[in-house]
């Protein structure tokens with residue numbers, strides 16, 4: 535027969551092994567699954583849903599209902615203005631880090647390109663509060679393929 539002390543030992547061992555197995559079963563945090571890597575709440579389903587509605591309301595007219603942008607978006611018109619670029623992986627939205635994207639939407643493109651830069655990308659800080667701006671970005675980011683999300687997470691850290 536085992537003494538009480540020995541039973542306690544056995545129970546302790548079993549609990550330890552169980553904890554080890556449980557730890558092992560937890561998914562490794564990765565660049566795609568760990569929201570610590572991005573200020574943009576693209577893993578938050580509520581933010582993404584809100585952002586989708588806001589996107590359709592404020593952005594889709596220019597950037598396209600499916601984020602496809604306007605035709606010939608790399609060519610300036612005769613007045614020197616660029617058409618709206620796509621927000622999907624074919625564009626360069628994902629080349630801007632979290633902070634830059636937030637600034638572009640809140641304060642307009644001139645905030646990063648300079649006041650004399652001619653652009654139709656205006657500031658949306660009057661229509662949307664900060665949470666709403668992060669939500670729009672969450673929606674956009676949530677549509678990107680994992681590879682692009684991962685690349686974006688990586689350089690938003692730098």
Ligand code: HEC
Pocket residue numbers: 589592593594595596597615616617618619625626627630635638639643652653654655656658670671
């Ligand atoms: C009136 C048309 C228009 C609307 C509405 C609009 N944009 Fe833009 N946006 C543009 C244009 C045009 C550019 C490219 C600007 C340039 O380089 O002159 C741009 C550029 C951007 C960029 C930089 C992309 C890049 O590739 O560098 C981001 C980010 C962006 N817009 C986000 C948004 C979001 C989010 C909304 C909605 C809240 C929005 N835009 C609404 C016209 C628009």
